[in-house]
Amino acid sequence: MLGNVCCQKAKLWGRHSTVLLPLGLLAVLAGCSPEMAESGGVEAAYEADAPVLPSDVADHTSLDADNDGFPQDADCDDADPHAYLWGPSGQDVTWTSQSDVDAFCASFADSCGDGTVGRLDVSGVAISHLSGLRCVREVRGALSIRDTSVVHIDRLSALQRVDGHVDLRRNAQLTTLEGFSSLTSIGGHLSLDENSALTNVDGFSSLARVGGYLHLDENGALTNVDGLASLTSVGGFLHVDENNALMNLDGLADLVSVGGHLHLAYNRSLRDVAGLHGLVSVGDGLTIQGNSNLSPEDVETLVDAIEAIDGAITVQDNGN
Numbered sequence: 226m227l228g229n230v231c232c233q234k235a236k237l238w239g240r241h242s243t244v245l246l247p248l249g250l251l252a253v254l255a256g257c258s259p260e261m262a263e264s265g266g267v268e269a270a271y272e273a274d275a276p277v278l279p280s281d282v283a284d285h286t287s288l289d290a291d292n293d294g295f296p297q298d299a300d301c302d303d304a305d306p307h308a309y310l311w312g313p314s315g316q317d318v319t320w321t322s323q324s325d326v327d328a329f330c331a332s333f334a335d336s337c338g339d340g341t342v343g344r345l346d347v348s349g350v351a352i353s354h355l356s357g358l359r360c361v362r363e364v365r366g367a368l369s370i371r372d373t374s375v376v377h378i379d380r381l382s383a384l385q386r387v388d389g390h391v392d393l394r395r396n397a398q399l400t401t402l403e404g405f406s407s408l409t410s411i412g413g414h415l416s417l418d419e420n421s422a423l424t425n426v427d428g429f430s431s432l433a434r435v436g437g438y439l440h441l442d443e444n445g446a447l448t449n450v451d452g453l454a455s456l457t458s459v460g461g462f463l464h465v466d467e468n469n470a471l472m473n474l475d476g477l478a479d480l481v482s483v484g485g486h487l488h489l490a491y492n493r494s495l496r497d498v499a500g501l502h503g504l505v506s507v508g509d510g511l512t513i514q515g516n517s518n519l520s521p522e523d524v525e526t527l528v529d530a531i532e533a534i535d536g537a538i539t540v541q542d543n544g545n
């Protein structure tokens with residue numbers, strides 16, 4: 226039954242569109258190759274309900290009657306500017322089972338929406354992958370993924386924006402975050418805590434702004450933060466604590482402002498903080514403490530490099 230999803234989506238496109246297109250083209254618009262649509266199979270089913278995003282429809286030349294950026298032949302409702310792809314429209318989502326995750330996007334096969342969810346909360350070791358989330362473009366509330374057995378977050382590539390917090394916590398097997406590669410802005414805080422297998426944060430390569438605080442705490446395998454190279458501002462505090470494999474902060478080289486407290490503490494392998502030399506302002510003091518391999522000279526150089534630190538400066542117990 227799943228093997229026919231591409232063909233089913235092709236039919237849905239045809240039914241809702243005012244322009245009837247050949248089945249093969251409809252299948253392509255629905256995210257399937259014509260071959261996949263004809264052959265069916267697991268791969269075809271997997272791709273079938275991927276949403277059509279603006280980048281996917283840039284080459285379409287038909288009219289855009291509702292002026293939502295989705296031309297008529299790629300808009301599931303060209304009379305409603307708030308509906309343009311097969312997906313959710315603002316629902317809060319709480320999942321603790323894999324079957325619920327898997328069924329989510331597929332459940333919108335006949336529902337024209339805008340790809341948004343409200344709060345999105347995924348928890349529990351029963352959840353091992355998040356491919357069912359690939360139709361989500363935007364989270365208007367908080368996005369929380371915690372205590373799962375997810376290894377790769379690699380199917381959130383449609384996600385462009387989270388208005389609330391992003392909280393990734395105690396996912397013991399989590400190793401990659403590539404699914405966040407389209408995410409440019411987090412309105413609330415970003416917490417990456419106690420993800421013991423996470424070695425990098427490369428998935429956040431497009432992230433330019435964190436509105437709240439940024440908290441990196443007890444990620445024991447994290448060796449670098451190079452994935453944060455696009456980040457220029459953190460609205461709240463910046464805490465980097467007890468990441469025992471973290472060698473340097475080079476990935477924060479473009480960071481200009483920290484609205485709250487800057488706290489670097491007990492990162493046992495941290496040897497180089499030159500990545501923070503570009504900081505122009507720290508809004509609520511600074512603590513650099515207990516980083517046993519960070520030389521006092523390098524700490525002093527960092528404090529001198531930051532143009533403005535508003536608040537108390539505490540530096541102690543660094544170096545051997």
Ligand SMILES: [Ca+2]
Nearest residue numbers: 291293295300
């Ligand atoms: Ca349209």
Ligand SMILES: [Ca+2]
Nearest residue numbers: 302303305308
């Ligand atoms: Ca529309």
